[in-house]
Amino acid sequence: MNLRLHDTATREVRDFVPLEEGKAGIYVCGLTVQSEPHIGHVRSAVNFDVLRRWLTASGYDVHFIRNVTDIDDKILTKSAEQGRPWYNLAYAMHAELTRALASINVLPPTYEPAATGTVPEMIELIETLVERGHAYAAEDGSGDVYFDVRSWPSYGELTRQGIDDMEPAGDADPRGKRDPRDFALWKGWKSSEPESAAWPAPWGRGRPGWHIECSAMASKYLGPAFDIHGGGVDLRFPHHENELAQSRAAGKPFASYWLHNAWITTAGEKMSKSLGNSLLVPSVLERVRGIELRFYMVSAHYRSHVEFSFEALDEAATSFQRIESFLERVPAGVVGDDLVGGSAGSPSTSSHTAQLPESFVAAMDDDLGTPAAVAVIHDTVREGNRLLADGGDATGVAAQVRAMLGVLGLDPADAGWTDGSGAEAEQLRSAVDVLITALLEDRAQARADKDWGRADAIRDRIKAAGIEIEDTPSGPKWSI
């Protein structure tokens, strides 16, 4: 079976056929770095990280580009409110984003271009559009340049909308537009804006419109035609529709497949900053570990809406701990080994699909069916636990589980999960281990003496400190 993906443009699940055998080029619309990322933002990154890992596991040489938008209206507005330079706000929020993504083991992209770093390419593209008669400089002297939607007959093809059915923008400032639906490719500088937020261009100093940057960056790093373009559902229109129109109008075939992930909502609504800080990535990570948050996200299909709740998050964490505890009970050597095949760049990455259960592969190939894939992991864990209970050898099963988790970015032994506090945490852990071990020796003596009251009292005392004791054939084990 081959990988099949849901393509928004055709509204169906289609076989994935790359432009070039064995290679996959992916462009994902990243964030506008204007505020701290919340868990809704990072879901998109996790979803596309899974796509990228699955393609890699399937033997593709993946070129993965995810941009950041570091200049736009909101950044200018917010930075002005906060009284700091716009580039400082964007830079700081970009750093926050990078940290948040690292904390949930999202691999760094092949490259992460920024809008401000691609201005010359955008200008070139706009010039091409003007030459071809699909864009025009506003006649009001504003320095704006607009895309002429009426000049492009297939405008609306991605979201199947007719121009005349679209609501004209309610707040549209008609300025120099020929049609209210024309969108800005270039925005002339205004005296109310910082001078640093403008670049020289044939139409006067100004800054890029929102959509043009992605067309320019995708073409620059992936070529005029590439395989997959991704982003959140809200980007279908206008952002992706406009990207498609301006790219094709400039003579580029653009993306073969359009993938869109659904939202995480809270209380039935989109997340927004007005809900407070409780869903910012760092605060959620005070409650569950990054690997548990990622498991929560991967447990739902990327095209399904997720109604966020802390209860469901806790439940996912418990569910994941079951998988982890199986791995921990398998004799050492398996968990520590790097058996998830090939560190980054190794040519033999495809070899590890060999140890993935067929049902797992089938689930992933079916439009990244991560819920079914997770079910396979649970089934395999149960099989392993059964072997363990019967005194059998579960190392092969554990290897399978780790291989599957690895594809989802959820292998607990993955170096991506060791956070910055590593050294200190390790010291703390070994100190606690010494203390707990001493208590456990007392308990063992009490149990040998059949002094159950004292044995249980010791266990209760340890438990009160938040540490669970588990008696195993190889002696008691503790975990937080």
Added chain:
RNA sequence: GGUGGGUUGGCCGAGAGGCGAGGCAACGGACUGCAAAUCCGUGUACACGGGUUCAAAUCCCGUACCCACCUCCA
């Protein structure tokens, strides 16, 4: 007005004509000094009303409710 999506057991969450995905919780059993962990077992779920079919959660028609996008949005 236009376009698209949804409603599944106590909860989360898949599936898309026939065999109850999986998890969490609960209950019973095994194991244990008691626990914990683990294993085994326990559920007559598909918004509502019709229809098609040997067979419908799944297809068709209708109804209700919810959500997203329509030029700031993951």
